[in-house]
Amino acid sequence: MINGTLRYCNHIRCINGINHVIGINKELVESLATFVCSRNYSKDKGSCCEDVAQTYGKKLEPWPKPDPPPPAWRSQCPYEPQPPNYDPYKIKVPDVVCPPLPPSNVKPMLECARTKGPCSLKPVPDPPPCPPPPPPPFPWIYVWALLSFFGLMGTIYQLFLWKEYRDKIHSAIQKWRPRRKVKRPFHSDDLPACVQYLIIGTGAAGWAAYRAIMEHDKKAKVFFITKEDCLPYNRMPMSKHMWWNPAPPDMMTLNYIENWKRKTMYVAECKTFVDPITFYRKTSGPAASIASGWCVLRVDADDHVAWVKTICGEQPVYYERCLIAVGAKAKNLEIFKSAPKFVRERVQVMRSIRDLELAYRRVKAARHVVILGGGFLGSELAWYLARMSKEGEHIQHAEEEEPVQLVQVVKDKGILAGVVPEYLAEWATEKIKCEGVTVIPKTQVYDAFESPDGRLQLTLSNGSSIITDYVLVAVGTEPREELAEPSYLELDRVNGGFLVNTELEARTHLYVAGDAASIYSQWKDTRLRMEHYGNAEEQGYIAGANMTGYWIPCNMEPHFKFRLGDSLDVEGVGEVGACMPTVALFKPCGEDSKPQVPEGQEKTGEDMPCFKKADEYKSRYKRGMLFYLRDETVVGMVFWNIPPVDDRYEAATEVLRARPSYKDINIIAGLFGFPETQCDYLSEAEKVDPAPCIQNWRFP
Ligand SMILES: Cc1cc2nc3c(=O)[nH]c(=O)nc-3n(C[C@H](O)[C@H](O)[C@H](O)COP(=O)(O)OP(=O)(O)OC[C@H]3O[C@@H](n4cnc5c(N)ncnc54)[C@H](O)[C@@H]3O)c2cc1C
Structure with a gap:
């Protein structure tokens, strides 16, 4: 071997x-x-393990490589163009060429060993023993499921807590946003292209015109266009009984309680109106329809077209007869108009139902409210708010809350100072004070800004300042005249408003009525513009009748009514103004003049310590009549706390038309029952005679 x-x-x-x-x-x-x-x-x-030379198929190169020839000396460099970025000093790295690796014999050998048995002297090692089987994996799925369950439960509990907290906050602070203005009809294409009677504005004048048209033209088709997004309503309760409602105004009903009766501010019902498309398709009347939330930009009297503002511009509505009854808008002070948002949010004028919706919530939530202005509106607001505060006092005390403090800032010596003489204005102011209102006379507001404690601070002309929560501005109104210029209608530069003739016509078939009209009174030979509900209604009625073909002259006298509940009742007819000479008759009312109250019944009348000189001053101007003179002629009358009688306004108008002299004052006073006027009147309950005692009638 x-x-x-x-x-x-x-x-x-x-x-x-x-x-x-x-x-x-x-x-x-x-x-x-x-x-x-x-x-x-x-x-x-042989057939097994064929040898393969390592250099088979490869080109062999000598290794190590011989050194490259030394580079040429620089000066000997040929002047040839060099490639960009050529660096002659770059260190040359020799090109090393590695010989290829010899081909591996492992694969053929393994193949050989597999087919022909071991052909190598080296024994093939035994395969390694099998590793022990891995332990079973940890049951993470159960842990994950458990954690998910607890996580879900925790989230649900957190949501429950959050909902409870939110409900609590919501019940404490009512977050209210003003409702969005809704246009009806929604699309301008649904507005009728032409109408028979067009009334712009749904106030007192507009609605009275509708009634007159329907009365005089049984086949009339009347179409209203109004800026406000609601049905026609009466504005007067907004400064009065609406404040006594326990809840904010409900737009569905606009209900309020007066004399223990439920009433509504709406003057029209929904069923009065058909939708504009049905209205347009109707060939004959009677029919009425309304486009609420739409604004008329101008009226072309030549072509009988009213142009309505749309998203894309203007849309024409052709008319046969048109009435402009756009009324007046509330004035605001310049300092508030240009004030920052914080101040503007706490200041409110009072003209539309939207203003009331905004103010109601803020006033009810406030601890201190300032009312600016001592005219009809400001005084009514102060008195009714004070009564509201008094009524709710016991409830507020129960909740340990302070009643709302009311301050009325008046630029004159007293309230109604533009209408009645100063001494009477002062006396009437006491009526407001008796209700717990602090009246600051002869004062104006100069500035308004945020106070350090986040409330509203007003700087007054008397040098002091007030910190308040909310301000109601009632400093007068001005007629809406935006339509005049684009419609080429003439304006009254003295009184304001559209110039109209005695038939309330501004142009042919175009009428103006209400607060926005300056009418020519042929009796007085002067122009008059009135801002009272009764006058607006009357003008609207005359305009409506004239639109149907009548030619009724509008020769009315200015007429207003002002009432502070059971404290003061004032009615004025004719021209009245604080700067005019007046003659006044007052009933002497003392303790002796009081009627005898039947025995066993309580005496009426409250103790009013607010009056300066107690009883004497309190009853000095209790009941009376004022006569306003111009050139010794009586041109106006005020009934001061005189109990109302039927048709007093009509009777007073007739009297004034006769141009009575100041010498006739006593006769006129007699005509209106002044001599019979009593200082105190028994209430209905007091007037009832006590029933005869019949209990023991058999045994007298
Ligand atoms: C709170 C408050 C209390 C009052 N209390 C009394 C009172 O006790 N006694 C009294 O005699 N008077 C009172 N008045 C005044 C009385 O309400 C008004 O004199 C009367 O409403 C005027 O009626 P009007 O039709 O001329 O105008 P408004 O009633 O003002 O109606 C005007 C209408 O025109 C619409 N309009 C305006 N511009 C346009 C336009 N470009 N396009 C379409 N529509 C338009 C408005 O939307 C509105 O519907 C009170 C007023 C207010 C605000």
Whole structure:
């Protein structure tokens, strides 16, 4: 047996064969075998483990490479154009070419071992023992499910807590936003292209005109266009009984309670109106329809067209007869108009139902409210708010809350100072004070800003300042004249408003009525513009009748009514003004003049310590009549706390038309029952005679 380190099987076979044939010594055999086998190397490879030369198919390169020739000396460099960024001093790195790796024999050998058995001298190692099976995985799914369950439960509990907290906050602070203005009809295409009677504005004048048209033209088709997004309503309760409602105004009903009766501010019902498309398709009347939330931009009297503002511009509505009854808008002080948002949010004028909706919530939530203005509106607001505060006082005390404090800032000496003489204005102011209102006379507001404690601070003209929560501004109104210029209608530069003739016509078939009209009174030979509900209604009625073909002149007298509950009742007819000379008659009312109250019944009348000189001053101007003079002629009258009688306004108008002299004052006073006026009137309950005692009638 020949032992050696030769690896290849050819060698082994070759050496084994020689070993069999020749029995010579080991060294000789080895050298011989080497010689023989080296010669037969390429010829007899067999089918197994073919040898592959490492350099097979490759080009051999000498290694290490000889050094490259030294670079040429710089001065000897040929002047040839060099490539960009050529760096002659760059260190040259010799290009090292690695010889390719010899091909591996592992794969053929393994293949050989697989098919032909082990052909290598090295034994194939045993495969490693199998690893032990891995332990079963930790049941994370159960942990995850448990955590998810508790997480879900926690989230639900948190949501529950959050809802409870939110409900609590909501019940404490009512977050209210003003409702969005809704247009009806929604699309401008639904507006009728042409109408018979067009009324712009649904106030007192507009609604009265509708009634007159329907009365005089049974086949009339009337179409309303109004800026406000609601049905026609009466504005008067907004400064009065609406404040006594326990809840904010409900737009569905606009209800309020007066004299223990439920009433509504709406003057029209929904069923009065058909929708504009049905209205347009109707060939004959009677029919009425309304476009609420739409604004008329101008009226072209030449072509009988009213242009309505739409999203894309204007849309025409042709008319046969048109009434402009756009009324007046509330004035505001310049300091509030240009004030920052904080101030503007706490200041409110009072003209539309939207104003009331905004103010109601803020006033009810306030601890201190300032009312600016001592006219009809300001005084009514102060008095009714004070009564509201008094009524709710016991409830507020129960909740340990302070009642709302009311302050009225008046620029004159007292309330109604533009209508009645100063002494009477002062006296009437006491009526407001008696209700707990602090009246600051002869004062104006100069500035408004946020106070350090986040409330509203007003700087007054008397040098003091007030910190308040809310301000109601009632400093007068001005007529809405925006339509005049684009419609080429003439304005009254003195009184304001559209100039109209006595028939309330501004142009042919175009009428103006209400607060916005400056009418020519042929009796007085002057222009009048009135801002009272009764006058607006009357003008509207006359305008409506004239639209149907009548030519009724509007020769009315200005007429107003002002009432502070049971404290003060004032009615004025004709021209009245504080600067005019007046003659006044007052009933002497003292303790002696009081009627005898039947025994057993309580005396009426409250103790009013607010009056300056107690009882004497309190009853000095209790009941009376004022006569306003112009050139010794009576041109106006005020009934001061005189109990109302039927048709007093009509009777007073007739009297004034006769142009009575100041010498006739006593006769006029007699006509209106002044001499019979009593200082105190018994209430209905007091007037009832006590029933005869019939209990023991059989046994007298
Ligand atoms: C709170 C308050 C209390 C009052 N209390 C009394 C009182 O006790 N006694 C009294 O005599 N008077 C009172 N008045 C005044 C009285 O209400 C008015 O004199 C009367 O309403 C005027 O009626 P009007 O039709 O002329 O105008 P408004 O009633 O003002 O109606 C005007 C209408 O025109 C619409 N309009 C305006 N411009 C346009 C436009 N460009 N396009 C379409 N529509 C338009 C408005 O939307 C509105 O519907 C009070 C007023 C207010 C605000």
